[in-house]
Amino acid sequence: MKKRFSIEKAEWSNERERQYKQDCMDMVFSFGDTLSIRKDTVIIIKSGNEIEIEKSIRQKTFWYETWLKLRTLYKIE
Numbered sequence: 254m255k256k257r258f259s260i261e262k263a264e265w266s267n268e269r270e271r272q273y274k275q276d277c278m279d280m281v282f283s284f285g286d287t288l289s290i291r292k293d294t295v296i297i298i299k300s301g302n303e304i305e306i307e308k309s310i311r312q313k314t315f316w317y318e319t320w321l322k323l324r325t326l327y328k329i330e
Contacts, residue, residue, distance in 0.1 A: 254265075263328070264265065265301070266283070266313070269317070270313075270314070270316050270317065271316075273316035273319070273320045274316040274318045275321055277295075277316055277320050277323055280320075280323050280327060280329070281297060281323065284299075284327060286298060286299045293308055293309070293315070294302050294306065294307075294308050295319050295322075297323075297326070304326070306319060306322050306323070
């Protein structure tokens with residue numbers, strides 16, 4: 254029996270992940286901070302201090318998880 258495979262879900266997931274990446278960048282820059290990525294770890298540079306955000310559990314949801322952590326860091330509801 255053939256398995257059904259839909260490329261639409263993969264494309265939708267990739268598009269959402271791209272949007273979360275853009276939202277993360279916008280959020281960080283709106284606070285006047287800098288976002289950097291080193292070895293799959295997000296670093297926020299705030300007033301000369303580096304704040305390391307925990308590594309993402311799944312690479313597929315890297316930016317979504319980062320977005321959630323940044324919302325907590327900047328206390329955005």
